[in-house]
Amino acid sequence: MMRIHFTAEDLARTQVADGADPLWETVLSLHSLQERCPDPVLAGRRTAALTRPLSMLLPLVPPRGYFPDFLTPGAGTAGLDAGLDAVLSTPRARLRTELTRLTGRNRPAPWTRSLADGEPGSLRRLAGSLREYHNTALGPQWARITRRTATDRALRLHALWQGGAEAMLRTYGPSMRWQSPVLEVDYPVDRDLHLDGRGLLLVPSYFCKGPVALADQDLPPVLVYAASADGKQGVPEPPASLNPCLAKLIGHTRAAVLEALSSDCTTTELAQRAGVALSTASEHATVLRSAGLVSSVRQRNVVRHALTPLGTALLRSN
Template sequence: MLRLHFTAGDLARTRVADGPDPLWESVLSLHRLRETRPEPLLSGWREHVLRQAAAPLPFLLPLVPSRGYFPDFLTPAEGAYGFETGLDALLSTPHGQLRGQVEKLGEDRPLTPWLRAVREGRAASLHRLGDALRAYQDAALGTWWQRIMARVESDRTMRARTQWARGTEAMLRTFEPVLRWRAPVLEAEYPVDRDVHLEGRGLLLIPSYFCRTKPVALADPSLPPTLVYPARSSVPRARPLTELGGRHLARLLGPTRAAVLQSLDGDCTTSELARRAGVSLSSASEHASVLRGAGLVSSSRQRNSVRHALTPIGLALLDGHPGLPDPTEKACEA
């Protein structure tokens, strides 16, 4: 069991990452690659990678065992700024950290000559590691990146919106059952029993496409607290849709428009919105336009499609936020 202990300061400093981290995705995809019973949705990806990334895999798989510990230097915080920035930080890891982390890797298995070379921080070995990561990233994530981005963005948008409208504790509750918020502790199933005291540093939550079951934390407690969790394409709200917005939502917006608003569970295209709400494409577009004009929905064009998402006001209306008055109730007379 992993237990993350929060203070009030930690709640104020906890946030969801702005997008997927390419180095975390690379490392975690190596776990998916070596699964004996891969998910059906990843079978085509796995076959593609085994064909296209045969050369770099012998250099990467020894650093990322199928189970247990893998070195923290593979996923530096700088990865949030892009693959090349993260890779530069990785290859600049101080020799003391390289040695300590590779030796820890060797506690459960003998170190191969390749791992011993990485442990010593030899320039030629680090150059080879960088080339292997670039080649693997291009083969494994290049054509898949739009899919990764779409899932992560859908997840993080809902988490961040919940945090904005109802606070960090409400946002932490949206992770159940993968994570369980039992104030002031965030719990998760984990291979080892571990307590992490954030001590005012806050927590960075990174949604990940290739993290598919349990969350992953950095092993070194001195590093900035980070938790990578499985991104979901559609994040369920804390209450059923039939309860959201109260009994007056349909009377306020009309039944069809209310259904369209309730169908915005994470961002989606106009076509997806029409399918979810059970209306025609033109009707979905018209209702989204009206809801956008009312400040309940935001829309953005991405290539040949338009994606829609709830604004904080729309989310608050659906969730029956106490700060929003019931517009059908009569105002109190002076």
């Protein structure tokens, strides 16, 4: 178990990442790719096109256990390019320390040794392999990956806005349990992480199976967790018929809008699913949000809506 210790300052500085981190998804998908039954998103991805990048990346990311922190820099939350720039800027001393920890007493491969020496060409090959693998293996499904993480983020932010950081931290069970002032996390090794006023960045992930933190406790604290699978099958068909009890409770049109949110969507998609005008969908989403049943997050020039835990419970109870 890992115990993450919070102060009042840590709670104030705790936040949820904007969405999927491309480098965390890359590394965690490499874990999945090495399993007997990888995630369906990766089905058939071990093709000849990936032979070169995988030959470089798999020695750095074993199926289980430690992998170097420099593969998942904090800059990755700003996008793949920013993350790869940070990888390229990794200090030589850190490369050597983390790769020595990875290989232990085993004799490292020549590729790993040159990387540990900080050779610029090796760093460029690493960045190129990360980019090639990400674009080839994850690129075709990136919309699906980001859709799931966006849905999860909306749910967490709703709890944060309504009840503060402690309320949000209570939404992560059962693998993460808030026992103020400590977050208990199911973890393969026993450790304590003291935030010491730095706060915690929570990163929703499509490929994460269980909570993952950086090994180096001196780095800015990050906890990656498995994003909620709600809506992972994509956009559903509009409901064939409304639940009569729900329709009586909140009205037919509003019930149609609520049921159409079985997975997250934009206001335009919501109107299409519910069979109503765009202005009507927006109006009912606003009312449902005020009632705590829906959360809405602006992403660039669109607004995405998702059911809150309370909204999901209402749908399931009728």
